[in-house]
Amino acid sequence: MTKHAYPMLLAPRFDPKIWGGRRLESVLGKQLPTDERFGESLESDGASHIVNGPAAGSSIDDLLQADAAALLGPLGMVASGDFADFPLLAKFIDASDVLSVQVHPNDEEAVPLGKRGKTEAWHIIHAEPGATLITGLKPGLSRADISQAIEEVSLGELVVEQSVSSGDTLLIPAGTTHAIGAGILLYEIQEASDVTFRMYDWGRTDDEGNPRELHVRESLEVVKPELRADRVAPLQIDQQRWMLAACRFFALERWDFQRVPVDVSLDGSSFRLISAIGGAARLSANDVSIDLASGQTALIPASVGQLQVDGIATLLVSYVPDLELDVVAPLSQAGHADEDIARLAGMLGHLETPAGL
Ligand SMILES: [Zn+2]
Numbered sequence: 617m618t619k620h621a622y623p624m625l626l627a628p629r630f631d632p633k634i635w636g637g638r639r640l641e642s643v644l645g646k647q648l649p650t651d652e653r654f655g656e657s658l659e660s661d662g663a664s665h666i667v668n669g670p671a672a673g674s675s676i677d678d679l680l681q682a683d684a685a686a687l688l689g690p691l692g693m694v695a696s697g698d699f700a701d702f703p704l705l706a707k708f709i710d711a712s713d714v715l716s717v718q719v720h721p722n723d724e725e726a727v728p729l730g731k732r733g734k735t736e737a738w739h740i741i742h743a744e745p746g747a748t749l750i751t752g753l754k755p756g757l758s759r760a761d762i763s764q765a766i767e768e769v770s771l772g773e774l775v776v777e778q779s780v781s782s783g784d785t786l787l788i789p790a791g792t793t794h795a796i797g798a799g800i801l802l803y804e805i806q807e808a809s810d811v812t813f814r815m816y817d818w819g820r821t822d823d824e825g826n827p828r829e830l831h832v833r834e835s836l837e838v839v840k841p842e843l844r845a846d847r848v849a850p851l852q853i854d855q856q857r858w859m860l861a862a863c864r865f866f867a868l869e870r871w872d873f874q875r876v877p878v879d880v881s882l883d884g885s886s887f888r889l890i891s892a893i894g895g896a897a898r899l900s901a902n903d904v905s906i907d908l909a910s911g912q913t914a915l916i917p918a919s920v921g922q923l924q925v926d927g928i929a930t931l932l933v934s935y936v937p938d939l940e941l942d943v944v945a946p947l948s949q950a951g952h953a954d955e956d957i958a959r960l961a962g963m964l965g966h967l968e969t970p971a972g973l
Pocket residue numbers: 718720736794
């Protein structure tokens with residue numbers, strides 16, 4: 617056991633945005649640092665700091681430098697790879713206005729940029745009545761059609777809009793045309809990557825009448841017109857745990873705990889990011905406890921073997937999975953059909969383990 621094998625409370629980084637709001641505080645329960653409109657809180661950025669215990673004051677990047685293997689575990693190390701970074705980024709996003717329409721490259725397409733691609737999943741925490749997401753493009757469009765619609769500021773007529781409500785989960789493969797609509801507070805887990813191509817901004821301009829920069833050429837290069845962000849049907853693993861989404865980059869679980877201390881055995885293969893989205897939980901391991909309030913995120917290093925969870929809380933848990941051991945086997949054992957399990961990967965189509973594992 618390393619000296620850093622304990623539950624770590626993370627201090628997020630907040631991003632004020634004109635399209636943001638106050639729901640990170642009013643709905644989720646976070647404490648916002650100023651009275652600005654906040655669009656995002658980055659929960660597991662490399663620069664995020666640890667609040668408690670022997671590593672207090674260190675950033676995630678500091679811990680990676682000191683002992684990456686203990687923090688990430690073998691699967692986390694593979695995902696980190698040559699980037700030598702923390703491979704998964706968890707965020708909370710509050711959209712008070714519709715965001716620009718975006719697309720991300722996949723891992724292969726991002727190589728020339730020296731970056732990772734970005735596949736992501738969204739879990740809706742709160743949606744105003746009638747709130748929608750842009751989840752793809754209408755069927756049968758060519759790149760030329762898309763290009764022309766961007767040019768004519770009419771892409772809004774070609775996108776697929778899907779209404780969502782609290783509790784929904786969607787998996788957004790790299791290459792999918794997507795945007796978050798107004799009135800939505802969500803949790804996002806994604807491959808750690810900052811490559812976002814802004815495809816379309818609804819013809820909006822700033823106070824001086826200038827449009828925001830678009831990345832039309834890059835967007836057209838990586839967009840896969842047939843891809844959609846599909847709603848994923850959650851599958852129950854056991855009394856407390858549900859699998860919300862799973863693909864080769866991440867697994868996302870929802871844990872509902874009702875004040876019975878529960879021992880969770882972790883096998884050391886990956887770290888866990890645990891975010892409370894309702895209630896409060898006490899997480900304990902190796903004589904260190906933290907109280908996780910709604911809106912807070914904890915990092916459980918891979919070197920933590922046994923985690924005790926107590927409280928009445930709804931938790932979102934993200935990690936780098938062994939798809940067979942962590943996803944397929946437990947869900948099969950719980951009685952779920954193979955095709956239902958495969959649907960956890962949305963339009964990625966199947967649960968595919970990367971070569972070399
Ligand atoms: Zn995105």
